[in-house]
Amino acid sequence: MAHVALLGLLTVAIVASFRAVGTLLVIGLLVAPPATGSLLARGVMGMMAVAVAFGCGAVVIGLLLSWYLDTAAGATIAEVAVVAFFSVVLARQLLAHRAYAGRGTNRGS
Numbered sequence: 001m002a003h004v005a006l007l008g009l010l011t012v013a014i015v016a017s018f019r020a021v022g023t024l025l026v027i028g029l030l031v032a033p034p035a036t037g038s039l040l041a042r043g044v045m046g047m048m049a050v051a052v053a054f055g056c057g058a059v060v061i062g063l064l065l066s067w068y069l070d071t072a073a074g075a076t077i078a079e080v081a082v083v084a085f086f087s088v089v090l091a092r093q094l095l096a097h098r099a100y101a102g103r104g105t106n107r108g109s
Contacts, residue, residue, distance in 0.1 A: 021074065028078025029055055036085045039092060054084055 010030075017026045037050035062077030069076070 024078045025074045028058065028074075028081040032078070032081035032085045033058065036081075036088050039085075039088050054081065058084060 014026055014030060017030060021029075033051040033055035034047065036054045037047035041047040041050050058081035059077055062080040063073055065071070065080065066073040066076035
């Protein structure tokens with residue numbers, strides 16, 4: 001029941017956000033930070049905390065970059081959020097590859 005309620009609230013938030021901030025920021029701020037949080041935390045509270053931190057960081061860094069690079073603020077914020085997500089995915093892949101490769105090197109001869 002809680003899962004259905006959460007999905008319903010998320011749907012309402014997304015639909016309302018499309019008119020307020022546009023598609024790009026909805027993707028950048030409602031999808032990318034929670035996706036990043038799901039990669040870095042195990043529990044729901046941890047995911048929420050990581051998502052809030054990444055979302056706030058994306059807004060601050062995106063606004064600073066858009067100011068200094070003279071780009072659109074919304075697009076820059078969304079880009080920072082998506083780049084952060086893919087950076088975490090890449091870092092996890094590299095760490096997993098390093099851990100897997102490290103297992104085979106210490107075999108006794």
